[in-house]
Amino acid sequence: MSNTSPLFIPGHDSNLLEDVKARVRDVPDFPKPGILFKDVTPVLADPHLFGRVVNAMAAPFRGRHITKVVAVEARGFLLGAPIALALHTGFAPARKPGKLPYKSVMERYSLEYGDDGLQLHEDAVSRGDRVLIVDDLLATGGTAAATARLVSKLGGEVVGFSFLISLDFLPGRERLGAEKVCALLSY
Numbered sequence: 001m002s003n004t005s006p007l008f009i010p011g012h013d014s015n016l017l018e019d020v021k022a023r024v025r026d027v028p029d030f031p032k033p034g035i036l037f038k039d040v041t042p043v044l045a046d047p048h049l050f051g052r053v054v055n056a057m058a059a060p061f062r063g064r065h066i067t068k069v070v071a072v073e074a075r076g077f078l079l080g081a082p083i084a085l086a087l088h089t090g091f092a093p094a095r096k097p098g099k100l101p102y103k104s105v106m107e108r109y110s111l112e113y114g115d116d117g118l119q120l121h122e123d124a125v126s127r128g129d130r131v132l133i134v135d136d137l138l139a140t141g142g143t144a145a146a147t148a149r150l151v152s153k154l155g156g157e158v159v160g161f162s163f164l165i166s167l168d169f170l171p172g173r174e175r176l177g178a179e180k181v182c183a184l185l186s187y
Ligand SMILES: O=P(O)(O)OC[C@H]1O[C@H](OP(=O)(O)OP(=O)(O)O)[C@H](O)[C@@H]1O
Pocket: 072, 073, 074, 075, 076, 110, 111, 112, 116, 135, 136, 137, 138, 139, 140, 141, 142, 143, 144, 172
């Protein structure tokens, strides 16, 4: 776990970082020329490795009284839902515009390869909720910052962020507040 964060708690799964790094697949020029896409699907395809990743991403937040995990469509859902189960919390999906059926709040943001928006159901987070935001990857931080704004709009407190990958040559970590950010792998 790369750790500029005091939330980091060393685990006993000593080979995890090497094992995950070996399975993250680099795809050049996807979805646009010049982007080196970090594909995590080979990690998820291995049930043992997937479980170790979920445990390691949840570990820094155990005992932090998290009451809700909010994860970001689409790849964030794959990690956020099992992390919510691991932390015994509820789960709320932050979705791309027009996907949620009930009354929602909305934030716009830009990312490494375009502009987008995110929505949360207005009852997905309650005043006083202690929220962990989960996604597969932190790049510019635009997505996670928009998610944090949605949580704040609804009266929740963002306790931290858990990512599988952080692209540390981009300003995401600083943008979110480095002390709140945990990432298993950094590039
Ligand atoms: O830190 P940022 O620059 O905001 O970028 C990170 C976001 O980009 C990717 O999602 P994407 O929007 O490609 O959607 P997907 O999960 O549906 O593929 C990734 O899963 C993060 O959510």
